[in-house]
Amino acid sequence: MVSLTDTEKAMRDGAEGAAVAKAMDLLIRYAEALDAPDFVYCNNIAGVPGSSPQWVKDYYKEDGGDYRAVFSRFDLDSDEVVDVPRMNGFSCHLQGGMDPELWREQGMTEEAFANFRSDEAEVAAHGIQVMKTCTPYLAGNVPVMGEHCAWMESSAVVFCNSVIGGRTNCEGRESTSAAMLAKRIPNWGFHTDAFRKGQHAIKVEVPVDSIFEWGMLGYYTGAAVEDAIPVLSGDISDAALIKHKHFGAAAASSGGVEMYHMVGITPEAPTREVAFGGSDKGETLTYGAKERAEVYERLNAIGSSRDVDYIMLGCPHYSIDQIADAARMLEGRKVHANTELWIFTSRAVKATAMASGYDRILAAAGAKLMTDTCSAISQAVPPGTKVAAFDSAKQTHYLPAIMGIEGWFGTTQDCIDAACTGRWNGGLN
């Protein structure tokens, strides 16, 4: 049984209102499912609170069919509808379903857009930051080392744990919504020191330096260790935020990696011994030329036609330096008549891109800079898309499966060239 403090018992029993009581009830059931001993205090929560398509609201029409009904019945898994107050914790809304301006281009209906606007107004009214991104750490929510967080979004979770040293499990919609009210999350998994230690070693024997190489290593890593914690060492260089972002997203999609160590690079791996909490454990795997070629093949196994209709960049959401790079590659060129190029980012980064003039360069080339969502989340691709290309291993993993289309994976330059020529000419050098 999970142990509760007097304050937590009082919250469960309604001292802070019905919504907090329902939130504690759900968190207690969740803690018991995990066999967690108690809760940690948590004041950094990122989720998708209360947002839902119209059909989910209609499903709860007898409960009012509104934000309140969905938040009570779905997010808090409550048998009854309660008044939902302003959230108590620092709460952020992650990615959403459409671009607030370019939703028509994304194929959304007026009704869906009206629902989106209504949900967003409710989110804001409940004191939740409208970040609308899978990269909260690029939009105003950067945890500190050791901070207990409750985050959704597997790519953000792995970044928080591995690169920042913040502490979060891969939370879900219901647990994050409840934590926004209760400021508690089960003391389990990545909140504890012992759980954060390495379980397998990966020796990197080919140069991993560019974002493309980091992404492939990430995709290999997830498939190799599944949901375990890898300790990587060897020929890894030129670490940067965007490379960790791509590596972690790839490892979280091909496996379930929620934390990784890179010896001498990530904050909880100053040495091999610290990363493992002693001597090496588990298996020792090698990432060499053969493994690298196999990863590339696997990511490109769903590509057949080299006539590309759609290039999607921005998974996870592009940072300002990635937008700057794309703009530089596109300057003076035009997106091919048979091809669409959509680049996804957060509203915060888009504001910087506009201030820096990149939006004009992208628009002049015929590319579209979109926010809030991505093709996989919104299931939005340009009409008639049969073949897409990506510079993200994660998006390559998901979008073709979701949409039933072909997909290619390559460098950002491969993708920009494909956008301008309509032909995929990527290959492994």
Place this chain on the structure above:
Amino acid sequence: MATTTTRKPDIVIRGRKVVGGVVEGEALATKQTISGWGGVNPMKGEVIESRHELRGVSFAGKILVFPGAKGSSGWSAVFHTSKLAGASPIGMLFTITTTKAALGAVVLRIPSMTDFDIDPVEHIETGDWLRIDADAGEVQVWKGGKP
């Protein structure tokens, strides 16, 4: 739920309750971990992940036996949505405890267990008949279907 079976089970597995309750039904078993968001169509309860051995198969009305959850943090929400669509599993047995699978089981409110004395993924096949008594920490297995 009263047991509808007469023959003694072929296997009895003991484990820990994730979500309490008793349920009987047919197993849908896989040796591969399951992605929720992007790996399952919640409207049909169908696995859609490329290269998954259950691709195209629905878990609606079945007891899902699997090593664990992987992938997106949308796992619980996708399985929760399958419940709204009437396409959720009726019980779950998973070997590896993750926040995704635990939270998914909680919001589905279906009898679920983990931390077993013998691995159900190794001993249960699709089509076997199962009776889960999660509160008692016991799974009864009848090989080859309803006895």
